[in-house]
Amino acid sequence: SQTIHQWPATLVQPVGSPLSLECTVEGTSNPNLYWYRQAAGRGLQLLFYSVGIGQISSEVPQNLSASRPQDRQFILSSKKLLLSDSGFYLCAWSVRGTDTGELFFGEGSRLTVL
Amino acid sequence: GQNIDQPTEMTATEGAIVQINCTYQTSGFNGLFWYQQHAGEAPTFLSYNVLDGLEEKGRFSSFLSRSKGYSYLLLKELQMKDSASYLCAVMDSNYQLIWGAGTKLIIKP
Numbered sequence: 001s002q003t004i005h006q007w008p009a010t011l012v013q014p015v016g017s018p019l020s021l022e023c024t025v026e027g028t029s030n031p032n033l034y035w036y037r038q039a040a041g042r043g044l045q046l047l048f049y050s051v052g053i054g055q056i057s058s059e060v061p062q063n064l065s066a067s068r069p070q071d072r073q074f075i076l077s078s079k080k081l082l083l084s085d086s087g088f089y090l091c092a093w094s095v096r097g098t099d100t101g102e103l104f105f106g107e108g109s110r111l112t113v114l
Numbered sequence: 115g116q117n118i119d120q121p122t123e124m125t126a127t128e129g130a131i132v133q134i135n136c137t138y139q140t141s142g143f144n145g146l147f148w149y150q151q152h153a154g155e156a157p158t159f160l161s162y163n164v165l166d167g168l169e170e171k172g173r174f175s176s177f178l179s180r181s182k183g184y185s186y187l188l189l190k191e192l193q194m195k196d197s198a199s200y201l202c203a204v205m206d207s208n209y210q211l212i213w214g215a216g217t218k219l220i221i222k223p
Contacts, residue, residue, distance in 0.1 A: 043118065043213030044157075044201070090156055101145065101205050105156035 002027035006091040006106035013113055019064075019078040021109050023091030026072065031093040033074040034103065035066055038088040050074060051096065086113045116140045118214035120202050125220045126192055134187045134200050134217045142207020148176050148187045149201040151216065157201055160187070189219075197221045 006023040013019060025031050035047040046059045048066035056066050063082060067075045074091060091106040117139045126132040138146070145164040149157035163169055163178035163185060175188040187200055199216040206212055 041122070041215055043215045044203075044211075045213075046210065101147070101209060101211060102159050102162065103149075103157075103211070105158070108154075108156050110154075 002093075002104065004091065004093055004104055004106045006089075006109055009107060009109060011109060011111045013081050013111065015083055015113055016080045019076070019081050019085070019111070021076040021089055021091075021111075023074045023076075023106055024072055025074075025093045028072070028093070028095070030071060030096050032096050033068060034092040034094070035074065035076045036090040036092060038090060044090070048076070081111075081113045083113050086111055116204075116206060116212045118202055118204060118212055120200075120214040120217045122215070123218045123220065125222060126189075128192055128194060128221055128223050130192050131188065131190050132192060132219065134189075134202075134219065136185045136187070136202035136214060138183050138185070138202070138204045138212070138214075140204045140206045140212055143180060144205040144207065144209055146176075146178055146185050147201075147203040147205070147211070148185075149203065151199045151201060153198070160200075192221050194221050194223070 003026045033050045036044045037047055038044050048056055048058055050056050050068045053068055064078050089109045092103040094103050120136045147162050148160040150160050151157040161176035163176050166178055168177045173190045178185045199218045201216045202214040203211045
């Protein structure tokens with residue numbers, strides 16, 4: 001069966017510090033991968049998505065970046081965090097080539113920037 | 115612009131029925147999803163509608179009217195564990211998901 005894991009689950013970082021959130025998927029090949037941010041009272045905001053190794057699409061300009069060094073690994077990074085980067089970050093995957101678009105989410109990473 | 119509207123919060127009683135509405139305005143339509151999200155956890159898939167009508171899955175049903183840009187999620191025989199946020203999402207013409215802010219459902223004994 002397919003599983004998705006992301007870590008760390010909770011992170012408290014000072015403004016200006018770097019960030020690295022990692023996500024891995026097991027039990028499937030060539031997944032579409034996504035990074036979302038969820039702010040209180042707002043819908044999920046798509047940050048990045050990837051359809052293959054090294055292929056990253058950015059939906060929102062910001063000080064975050066993403067990389068996909070391996071087929072089932074997706075990393076969210078920042079060189080210098082801002083207060084506004086605080087939120088709940090979710091990694092997700094979907095089966096490539098289907099139109100149903102069902103997403104399978106990781107456990108989430110709660111980031112607090114102080 | 116693209117927009118998904120759903121009530122911010124609803125309250126219902128254990129054992130009762132509740133209907134959560136979702137209206138949408140999107141660039142194209144390739145399906146509507148409902149996800150359940152317990153506090154502090156990741157969303158989990160509940161239902162997918164792409165054709166008009168009612169889809170039933172146990173205690174949960176989802177309805178879609180494409181002409182009205184409207185969907186609802188119906189929860190029957192409510193249990194305390196159903197207390198969660200319910201997210202409505204629409205897949206647009208580019209196959210991107212547009213998300214509502216979610217409806218927080220509070221179940222009272």
